[in-house]
Amino acid sequence: MTEAQQPTVFDSDQQLLAGVYARALMGVGQKNGSVDQIVDELTAVVSVVNELPKFKATLESPRVPAENKVRMIDSAFGSKVSKDVLNFLKVVANKGRFDCLAAIGATAIKLHDEMAGRVEATLTTASPVEDSVRDQVAKKLSGVLGKTVNLRSVVDPEIIGGMVVRVGDTVYDGSVVNRLQQVRAKAVKRASDAIREQLDRFAQVD
């Protein structure tokens, strides 16, 4: 797998479903004014479930009846999370959508960020950057986008130098490798155009 590739397999149908569930959960949170808490708790639940593969498999399995899943959820999370999240998990169990849980968690975080005016961005550099530089980039980006930028940094030696910032689907590419490619493409085009226009300047027929 190359650097450009995404680490996980992406299921767009699951994303669609997750969006519906996450929006519903956020609706509950907004009504009760407990959005922050709900998102924190859901993130915790998702990480716990991910750490226990057998538990996860049981919750996802269509062979386990929904009542058993509800009972398991009650005993596992009953005293640890708020009523809203508990109820939500039970709804997910009853609908047999536990396979979407991770996606629901991710979507909920994204929705929460959106509501709070935060945006995720990735900063790719060739070598690790100092925090001061990172903060500067984050500040500058926040100014441009009008949102609080949550900057994640990634090191990729293949870009040689400069930096690449990705916000959502938009990539701001200021890397050395990109510039080299551009200069190469332009120089090759220029040279071949020039050769075609005035061949005698470049070659002599013997």
Add this chain to the structure above:
Amino acid sequence: MKISADEIASVIQGEIEQFESQIDVSEVGTVLEVGDGIARVHGLTNVAAGEMVEFPGGIIGLAFNLEENSVGIIILGDYLKINEGDQVKALGTLLSVPVGDAVVGRVLDPLGNPLDGKGPVNSSETRPVEVIAAGVAERQPVHEPMQTGIKAVDAMTPVGRGQRELIIGDRKTGKTAIAIDAIINQKETGVKCFYVAVGQKDSSVAGVIKELEERGAMDYTTVIVAGASAPAPLQYMAPYAGTAMAEHFMFNGQHCLVVYDDLSKQAVAYRELSLLMRRPPGREAFPGDVFYCHSRLLERSAKLSDELGGGSITSLPIIETLEGEVSAYIPTNVISITDGQIYLQPDLFFAGVRPAMNAGISVSRVGGSAQVKAMRNVAGGLRLDLAAFRELEAFAQLGTDLDAATQARLDRGYRMVELLKQPQYKPLNVVDQVMVIFAGTRGYLDQVPVSEVGRWQDEFLDHIHTKKNDVWTLLDENKNNGDAMKKADNEVTKAVVAAIEDFNSSFRA
């Protein structure tokens, strides 16, 4: 040849010195799945339908399906080099092809890349492949003739510049032959020709190119090839690419002839794409917009108004039917879009009537206004006469005794059928056509045995060209005169009649 590396180095150095880079802002997505010439991509939030995208390694794709969670991309290149998880970049432009004089005489793929080994296409101009056709105000009615050089076509289903005339028939009925003859006949008329081969065997395309080269037709012809082995997206794009190249000439006041060989295969390629994209199948599993696929292509053939230079694109789309089934989905669609059709029949073909055109159901809806006047005067009722003859012939086979008038009509019909036969790659000048058809329809061949009609025509034309060139020139000068060949007392008619009678007296059957 000595190549000076220093000169090249200096050009490159200059380019590097002047290079100013700006931060490259682009929209990206990630490949979810890829195969069969299409890819599904997540991301590319703001991509537009039909926008170009770039895969790693410079492979180009087109945004084809915009869905809620993903974008369907058709890949115009080698899709085997694309992997799941690859980053896709939106380019913010539409697909365009090189146009201009540099494409003339070339063999290109639908993206404008050369396939003939004659070096890169030396053109600075490009034109988007998909554009909206010229509107009502930008056009004028079709009125100039576009001579195909084929007697049967020019006499009975005349094609005008800016017309779309469908060539339809079963396999092996001579559809391509008509189109190739039409291209060959454009020699020295200044008409630029485009032969778009879609889904054809590469061997047959090579045969066509060789034939065009041998007859000097490649000097004004461009061949666009998306062969049977080309991926479906390229086969689907090829006709649009060819039309874009022709439009460049049309908007510069020139005339073009585009042959789409054939649109049934393009429809099949489009069906393949649409089904892979999970668009709902309709009749014969074609997608719902297959009509639009052809109508928007053929609408781009036009005769522009004089203010826009009066250029034109004439198109000869070809449709292959199965077992003569003209009421299948694609044939009916294209018949309804075009301004007429030339219907080729296998039984006529095998009976030796070539071109195997069925006069009864072949029509040209533009008709006489796009015909040389002298031709209209001599061939006016020919199509209906020939259709009536076919009916009469079927009746006469019952073996009943025929009255003299009916027998005469039959004899005239046999001679006309014989006269309209024409070998491949032998297009005839319109003046020659007018003379021989005049002789046939006015009964000057009634004394010539049916089997000798072909020889009569050859020798007569030879006689005219060598001994009676003044008559030929007279008719050529007056061919657009409304009275020429119409009334018996017309000066031109008299000269032609005299020439025919003179020749007949010496012709020995």
